[in-house]
Amino acid sequence: MQNKTFSRSLNFVLIGAASVGILAGPLFLNDYWQHIMIVSMYYIILAASWNLLAGYTGQFSLAHQTFAALGGYASGLMIYHLKVSIGVGFIAAVLVTAGTGFLLGLLVLKMRGIYLAVATWAFSESMRLSIAALYKFTRGEQGLAVPSLFDSLAPIRYYYLFFALMVGLLLLMYLVLRSPIGSFIRAIRDDELAAKAMGVDTVKWKLFIMTFASTIAGIAGFFYAHYIVILSPVILSFNEIGKVVIMVVFGGLGNFAGPLIGAPAIVIISELTRDFGSWNMVFYSLIVIVIMRLYREGLAEFFRNWIQKLFGKKPAQNNPLQE
Amino acid sequence: MDTIIQTQDLTRRFGGLVAVNGVNFSVARGEVRGLIGPNGSGKTTLINLISGVYEPTSGKVFFNGEDITGLAPNRVAQKGVLRTFQIPRLFGSMTLLENMLIPRFADFSLDYLKQRGAAEERALELLEMAGIAHLSGHQAKTLSGGQKALLQMARGFMVEEISVFLLDEPFAGVNIVVKDTIMALINKMASEGVTFILVSHEMASIRQMCQKVTVLAEGSIIIEGTMDEIAADQQVIDAYLGGGA
Numbered sequence: 007m008q009n010k011t012f013s014r015s016l017n018f019v020l021i022g023a024a025s026v027g028i029l030a031g032p033l034f035l036n037d038y039w040q041h042i043m044i045v046s047m048y049y050i051i052l053a054a055s056w057n058l059l060a061g062y063t064g065q066f067s068l069a070h071q072t073f074a075a076l077g078g079y080a081s082g083l084m085i086y087h088l089k090v091s092i093g094v095g096f097i098a099a100v101l102v103t104a105g106t107g108f109l110l111g112l113l114v115l116k117m118r119g120i121y122l123a124v125a126t127w128a129f130s131e132s133m134r135l136s137i138a139a140l141y142k143f144t145r146g147e148q149g150l151a152v153p154s155l156f157d158s159l160a161p162i163r164y165y166y167l168f169f170a171l172m173v174g175l176l177l178l179m180y181l182v183l184r185s186p187i188g189s190f191i192r193a194i195r196d197d198e199l200a201a202k203a204m205g206v207d208t209v210k211w212k213l214f215i216m217t218f219a220s221t222i223a224g225i226a227g228f229f230y231a232h233y234i235v236i237l238s239p240v241i242l243s244f245n246e247i248g249k250v251v252i253m254v255v256f257g258g259l260g261n262f263a264g265p266l267i268g269a270p271a272i273v274i275i276s277e278l279t280r281d282f283g284s285w286n287m288v289f290y291s292l293i294v295i296v297i298m299r300l301y302r303e304g305l306a307e308f309f310r311n312w313i314q315k316l317f318g319k320k321p322a323q324n325n326p327l328q329e
Numbered sequence: 330m331d332t333i334i335q336t337q338d339l340t341r342r343f344g345g346l347v348a349v350n351g352v353n354f355s356v357a358r359g360e361v362r363g364l365i366g367p368n369g370s371g372k373t374t375l376i377n378l379i380s381g382v383y384e385p386t387s388g389k390v391f392f393n394g395e396d397i398t399g400l401a402p403n404r405v406a407q408k409g410v411l412r413t414f415q416i417p418r419l420f421g422s423m424t425l426l427e428n429m430l431i432p433r434f435a436d437f438s439l440d441y442l443k444q445r446g447a448a449e450e451r452a453l454e455l456l457e458m459a460g461i462a463h464l465s466g467h468q469a470k471t472l473s474g475g476q477k478a479l480l481q482m483a484r485g486f487m488v489e490e491i492s493v494f495l496l497d498e499p500f501a502g503v504n505i506v507v508k509d510t511i512m513a514l515i516n517k518m519a520s521e522g523v524t525f526i527l528v529s530h531e532m533a534s535i536r537q538m539c540q541k542v543t544v545l546a547e548g549s550i551i552i553e554g555t556m557d558e559i560a561a562d563q564q565v566i567d568a569y570l571g572g573g574a
């Protein structure tokens with residue numbers, strides 16, 4: 007159990023150091039790199055909430071980016087058509103993504119593995135095509151203008167806003183994972199029938215987690231939309247969920263720290279390889295393959311082992327959030 | 330006699346095959362009932378029907394006089410009717426302790442915050458009885474076959490309101506020491522008032538633990554009685570030799 011205490015205090019130190027680093031960031035980051043950080047934080051939220059589904063519940067959903075888009079579109083369309091305030095737009099984003107998440111949850115209730123993946127992919131494609139086709143209402147590929155949250159488009163305020171948002175939502179997800187709900191979803195992932203036989207209401211918790219994760223993606227999407235101030239169906243493309251999958255797998259699937267490492271790593275790698283055009287996707291795919299070959303558990307596990315080696319400790323076997 | 334589990338003309342078909350055929354079965358509170366029969370005679374299917382894993386094609390299941398036919402397995406479990414699986418089904422990536430806590434807090438309520446300490450103590454006590462407490466921090470998938478059987482069984486006892494425990498082949502593939510441990514656990518919980526339905530091919534254990542035994546063949550009950558009565562029955566001998574009833 008000493009290992010557990012050790013790895014927990016190590017986590018606190020790492021989280022503290024990272025927080026201080028991020029808070030101090032704007033002191034030495036220019037606008038461009040502040041923007042990269044905001045994008046990273048957005049993807050951390052998206053990846054961490056997808057991890058709840060794929061990593062913890064075993065539901066490999068390919069519709070997660072759709073909810074981020076729905077959060078943005080729900081607010082943007084309300085504001086565009088009905089001239090409501092941004093606050094009302096936020097409420098619309100939460101309600102629409104929670105409601106749609108619940109419905110998608112019902113749709114895939116009996117599905118697992120590849121069937122769930124295909125069904126969620128079909129769902130997200132039909133949403134994307136609908137938004138594009140309903141261009142009279144959504145402005146389609148021309149793009150929907152969304153108001154900015156602040157009167158200045160300088161990234162610094164968004165930087166701190168996204169930091170607070172990320173910390174708040176990660177904390178919320180952490181608490182859910184630490185509660186019995188966290189055990190229920192892992193039990194469902196390991197053996198759904200056994201979970202049922204042990205009294206776990208698998209239907210309720212699968213619907214809950216799908217609704218919860220979708221709403222979190224929706225909230226992230228809402229803020230992101232009001233940051234980038236223009237929405238188009240591109241953000242529903244398969245590329246987007248592909249990125250999220252790569253981030254989580256790269257960082258560590260079913261590992262709480264995974265998306266926190268994987269998302270910024272992928273954002274930064276793709277930024278640095280930007281000059282290679284569409285080759286950058288090939289580039290980071292290669293990195294992922296190499297990491298997966300060497301460290302199937304992802305980068306989070308790699309760093310853990312490495313740090314623990316540094317301190318001469320054996321890896322802890324037992325952190326409930328580690329698996 | 331106070332009946333706790335009862336089935337009424339319970340039938341389950343799989344395509345053309347009638348796996349359980351019009352079974353009228355009743356078990357008294359506090360009994361340790363043996364359920365035996367040749368391979369494929371419908372024992373597991375009967376357990377699946379009682380525990381809600383399968384819905385019957387026709388017929389009914391009663392628990393404490395209440396109709397529980399067609400209830401989802403988790404609802405049946407919440408009522409205190411637990412079961413194990415012939416091939417142990419555990420939460421492989423979770424630790425033994427976490428496995429134990431799942432049924433204890435399955436009816437999600439905030440009192441888990443207060444109860445967690447006591448529940449962990451109880452879990453360790455049960456794991457101790459099962460002889461696997463030293464592994465409590467390991468992932469369940471790392472256990473041996475016998476240890477898995479032990480964990481699966483101990484886990485059921487974490488439900489405080491357990492009143493019926495359906496055990497499907499608890500002795501399959503376990504050594505003599507583990508078998509004794511399992512038998513001791515069953516005896517202990519039976520003395521505390523838990524009713525058992527024990528599916529097994531281990532006639533010696535059945536004889537030792539069960540006052541009454543039910544014999545299934547081709548989906549129907551062919552006889553019920555003490556082990557001695559059953560052993561002398563020609564129908565049973567025929568059924569086990571594959572000759573049919």
Ligand SMILES: Nc1ncnc2c1ncn2[C@@H]1O[C@H](COP(=O)(O)OP(=O)(O)OP(=O)(O)O)[C@@H](O)[C@H]1O
Binds near residue numbers: 346347375415
């Ligand atoms: N899900 C299913 N689909 C189709 N047939 C099934 C299914 N489950 C059981 N059966 C069939 O029902 C019959 C009874 O099976 P069951 O598993 O209940 O037997 P059993 O008495 O438990 O046998 P064993 O001693 O081998 O465990 C068998 O012929 C089996 O093939």
Ligand SMILES: [Mg+2]
Binds near residue numbers: 372373374415497
């Ligand atoms: Mg069987």
